[in-house]
Amino acid sequence: MEPTGIDYYKEAAKRAMQWQAKYQKEMMQCRFDTIAVHGIYSMQEALDYNQGSIIEPIYMSTSQAYRDSDEMEAALGYMVPTWCYSRIANPTMYYLEGVMALLDGYGSDIETSCIATSSGMAAIQSAVDQFLVVDPKHPAAPMNFVATTQLYGGTFQQFSIRKDVERAVEWRKVVNSTDLSEWESLIDENTRFLYGELPSNPGLAFFDLKAVTALAHKHGIPMIVDATVATPALMRPIEHGADIVIQSVTKSMATGGTSIAGAIISRKNITSNIDNPEMKADFATYLKLLPNRDNGPNISPMNAFLALNDIRTLRMRMDATSRNTQKVAEFLETHKHIEKVAYLGLKSHPLHDLASQYMVLVDSEYDELYGEKVNRFGHLMSFNVKGGAQPTRNVFDAFTRIWRATDLGRIKSVATIPAISTHSQQGEKGREMADIPPNMIRLCVGAEHPDDMINDLDRALSVLDGKKVFITAPDYSAGGASSARLRKE
């Protein structure tokens, strides 16, 4: 007999979910590029439900309608897959989450899930807050977490101000992240997680992920890794044992520079000393259905779509921009006005060998250009200019092709001086700890021809020889009020 009422919907949902799971398993057999291009959007779905649209549709709708009260009850009780309301879920968001989960799980048989958020910072906050909850067994215990100091400036502020100062959640700082004993000495029974950025922005710190993860698991706590700089095209922390990955999708994942977006990707059955079986079984899905429903930091469908569309070319872009960066870094390394170049691809970098064990262009062994595994190190680098803060600013001000912006991961080359921008808020001492001197320029090389970027750098550095270079002239005539307010008299 055909089921009726709520059971009818539950049955139908079961069939749909089985079909979707089978399709996802099939996709998992494909290579990285195929997954990036197609994601979880099938022809079947396009033809049956989306007018044959070959690109995932953007569902700019706040909410989903139901056929009757039975379907509504089943949906709101999470008895059937549903998106209800776009603060919680939405079909376009779902396509982004589906592809991100597959890409960060690629190359392993580990099942992953993903929740997309409105920004990388929202991803970090929602991931870590889940572990900073009252433990019913030890309600009065002071909580702490152990994290490297070499972090993105925003993360540094979130940890030091929003957690440590405002909420008395102690951030125990690992200064030398390659020193395993330093990590271990900071862990106690009130430690909730270990956290690190791999590689770090902008310092390119790198640690032995497998060893640190083993340490976390020995103490029954999760390893959380921000892998924004690497992207899954170069490194997938979950296959090395990590429990949770953070991506600022804003950056190299969605290189086009049209949206702010973040994501949390987790393996099934994470390690944690928090007594919450449902949370541990499927962290990202739990976060999506419960805490983030209540807190509301999730992504908008439009931004999800913009990111999704960029992700299709992730591997080839990371290959091209990594190669360009390598060339630029090698040029700068021999330049007379440069004190130091930090790029993990340079043999001179002390962490080059360690990073080489982890940062490999995915599927390069199946690429007819390479036919073997090749290392790629991403497009973030930094260099220090001889002579201190002012000469550094003079060089920076003379760029004509490289954009001065607090951004990275772009298809266009962008540069910033971290000490006066991304890392200005953490103060001198915080910058010293994170190794951000005032003569450091962070450069993220884009997909332009590297020779043109080298010319721009060479020209800009010639200001230190007393050469006059043309500096982009201010012309506020077209910019209207928004530019006029920046005019220097």
Ligand SMILES: *Cc1c(COP(=O)(O)O)cnc(C)c1O
């Ligand atoms: C930019 C960045 C973030 C924050 O991401 P948003 O999308 O800007 O909120 C986090 N981690 C790293 C490494 C970043 O570069």
